[in-house]
Amino acid sequence: VGKRNCDRENDVLRAVGNGLIDEDVRSHVAECASCADLLHVASAVVDDRRTLMGRARVPSSGLVWWRANLRARQQATRVAVRAATFVQVALVVLAIGIAVVLAGAKLDYRAFLNASVASLSQWAVPLIAFGAWLILAPVAVYFAVTED
Amino acid sequence: MAISALMPETILPVDCQSEASAKPARMDEESFRAFYERTARQVWAYLVRLTGDSQLADDLLQEAYFRFYRAGTQYENESHRRNSLFRIATNLARDHGRRRRRGVDVPLREELPSLDARDDQRTDLVRALARLKPLQREILWLAYAQGSSHVEIAEIVGVSSKSIKSLLFRARRKLAELLRG
Numbered sequence: 001v002g003k004r005n006c007d008r009e010n011d012v013l014r015a016v017g018n019g020l021i022d023e024d025v026r027s028h029v030a031e032c033a034s035c036a037d038l039l040h041v042a043s044a045v046v047d048d049r050r051t052l053m054g055r056a057r058v059p060s061s062g063l064v065w066w067r068a069n070l071r072a073r074q075q076a077t078r079v080a081v082r083a084a085t086f087v088q089v090a091l092v093v094l095a096i097g098i099a100v101v102l103a104g105a106k107l108d109y110r111a112f113l114n115a116s117v118a119s120l121s122q123w124a125v126p127l128i129a130f131g132a133w134l135i136l137a138p139v140a141v142y143f144a145v146t147e148d
Numbered sequence: 149m150a151i152s153a154l155m156p157e158t159i160l161p162v163d164c165q166s167e168a169s170a171k172p173a174r175m176d177e178e179s180f181r182a183f184y185e186r187t188a189r190q191v192w193a194y195l196v197r198l199t200g201d202s203q204l205a206d207d208l209l210q211e212a213y214f215r216f217y218r219a220g221t222q223y224e225n226e227s228h229r230r231n232s233l234f235r236i237a238t239n240l241a242r243d244h245g246r247r248r249r250r251g252v253d254v255p256l257r258e259e260l261p262s263l264d265a266r267d268d269q270r271t272d273l274v275r276a277l278a279r280l281k282p283l284q285r286e287i288l289w290l291a292y293a294q295g296s297s298h299v300e301i302a303e304i305v306g307v308s309s310k311s312i313k314s315l316l317f318r319a320r321r322k323l324a325e326l327l328r329g
Contacts, residue, residue, distance in 0.1 A: 004315065005313070013292075016292075017295075024286075034317075036324075037320055037321055038320060039326035040324050040327060040328075041288065041292065041320050041323050041324050041327070042292040044272075044273045044327060045273070045288060045289065045292040045293045046292060047270070047295060048197070048270055048273050049190075049193050049289075049293035051270060052189075052192070052193035052196055052197070053189040053190065053192075053193050056188070056189040056193060057190045058188040058189060058206075058209060059206075059209075059210065061180075061181035061184040061185050061188070062181065063277070064184055064210060065180055065181055065184070065217075067210065067214070068180075068213060068214045068217040068218070069217075071214055071218075072214075072217065072257075073180055074216055075218075086237050096247050137304075140261075
């Protein structure tokens with residue numbers, strides 16, 4: 001098992017970085033397994049990086065800036081729309097609640113309850129169908145648009 | 149000690165190092181574009197070697213800069229800014245790797261050797277890197293290609309800085325063995 005970290009690793013890395021491996025480093029590497037690995041690996045990686053960066057065809061900075069801004073604006077719009085929708089729904093629920101409270105103040109509960117039960121039995125089948133549709137329609141849409 | 153200090157020509161452009169003491173500031177267009185010009189090729193090369201796919205690296209590169217821009221974080225200096233960008237790129241590559249392993253809607257493109265059949269040595273490296281664990285690839289590239297210090301590598305890959313030394317040693321030994329065949 002070779003030595004884990006040789007004191008001369010920095011010399012080896014400096015030589016790789018400069019692209020000049022002098023005789024001193026070369027003779028050390030011949031005797032030190034850890035530095036031999038380091039030289040082998042670091043040389044290959046540095047050379048590979050240099051070649052890759054030379055080949056890189058990255059988009060222009062202006063294009064990336066423009067796209068980043070566009071996406072950020074789109075995301076901000078989506079968040080704003082979602083928040084506005086939430087507020088609208090909350091306001092509608094609140095309005096309905098207020099209307100129910102106001103109406104309830106003048107309502108004969110017993111008569112209303114009796115009338116509701118009577119009409120409920122009359123409308124039971126359509127209401128159940130409507131409820132089932134409310135539940136099943138989103139499920140059907142989900143399965144229709146999902147690839148899996 | 150940062151390896152970049154030992155490898156001045158191959159690791160960091162001079163202007164990166166000179167900005168190390170820049171004041172913290174949210175990026176405007178000019179500084180974003182300048183930062184992109186300095187770092188895009190480095191990040192692209194990193195992503196190519198992490199994912200083994202140059203086309204995917206193109207996509208992830210743009211996503212990385214978008215996330216970096218959207219984060220809108222103020223950085224103390226160029227080094228922190230660059231580390232943050234590499235952390236984003238690392239996470240994107242990892243996410244893609246996880247999705248690929250789970251078989252989720254990720255096109256499997258030609259693997260690592262595709263880009264680099266030019267010379268045998270580089271092809272060997274590409275094949276050897278492909279046989280390493282993702283974390284090993286990340287650490288080796290950051291250490292020797294980017295010249296990042298152990299602390300910087302720890303910050304980027306999300307591992308404690310104390311364990312980087314041994315992880316790097318093991319990864320280096322493994323890669324050297326693979327390169328020797």
